[in-house]
Amino acid sequence: MIETSDFLVIGGGIAGAGAAARLAPDASVTVLEMEDALGRHATGRSAAIFIRNYGNRTLRALNAVSEPVLENPDGIAEDSLLSPRGEMLIATEDELDAFESYLNGAEGMETLTADEAVDLFPLLRKEGIAAAAIERDARDIDVDRLLQGFARLAKRHGTQFVMDAPAERISRSSGIWRVETPKGAFEAPVLINAAGAWADQVAALARVKKVGLVPMRRSAAIVPAPEGVDITGWPLVASASESWYAKPDAGKFMVSPADEDPVEPHDAWADDMVLAEGLHRFEQAVTMPVTRVERNWAGLRSFVSDRTPVVGFAPDAEGFFWLAGQGGYGVQTAPALSRLVADLCLKRPSELTGEVVAALDPARLF
Structure with a gap:
């Protein structure tokens, strides 16, 4: 038996669940997820912080539209998905150019002296700080509540989520896309490719031109904080050159080498040498x-050449919709992109x- 709907979404991460939630009130939607649960890969491994100034000009515009939804997630959650954190950027003498580049065009950034930076994050070595700034309004995001809220909203309007359903064959005939999976065949006139690191592989199955997506590994580890030190209210701190960042996490530190190593799509794990x-x-x-x-993990952040998400109908395939290339911005831009x-x-x-x-349109890449 072939199941039909108005929209067929491949991928059950934050992108696919968000798209389904926003489409479902006005159309029938089916989401196909290759794993046994939603958000198994990039979504479930996110550092989970909303930083208004994170990303290029287009991403900052998406951040601005997403922020009110995260603060007041009507229909998604009962109260705000954000909680106080702050993001502090520090620079050595060698990182001053990168520091100034980040602050160029940034909003809500306050420059700090080295003493002020150490007051906020007392473990920093003051002698190594040539410059510092903080975005006090940067906030932690409750990723699981956002993902599950999107899923509940979609299901409330009839969306079907099918787990353990990787796309094995994709074809189009008479204006209808057909996706064959181990759970059966599914059809719809519009196919939304929200497959994360696997998005170009999905395009290849559909015989649609790829966008040049490059999955990049990002590793992280949980390390203990000094005994007797309450780090709860400390901000996330990052080097201006993006060579590491650290964030308080349940009384411990999540530390990342901020790596971006190109890899093939896979269930990622941390490289011991990179982490060290x-x-x-x-x-x-x-x-x-x-x-x-205490533990470590890795996720995949996928980018195209201009490091801007790819959102819109493919110029070479009718009814094929790209929702990919969100890089490390997928969670915080999900409210804006799902609406789009x-x-x-x-x-x-x-x-x-x-x-x-226009900056998001897949046509720009061809």
């Missing part, structure tokens, strides 16, 4: 030694400017 090098860079900036790693997906698919005006929509 990142932890060493962290140790050079702070007064605490890393005595042990629904607006473009249902031919409604978008709250985003024409400039932003």
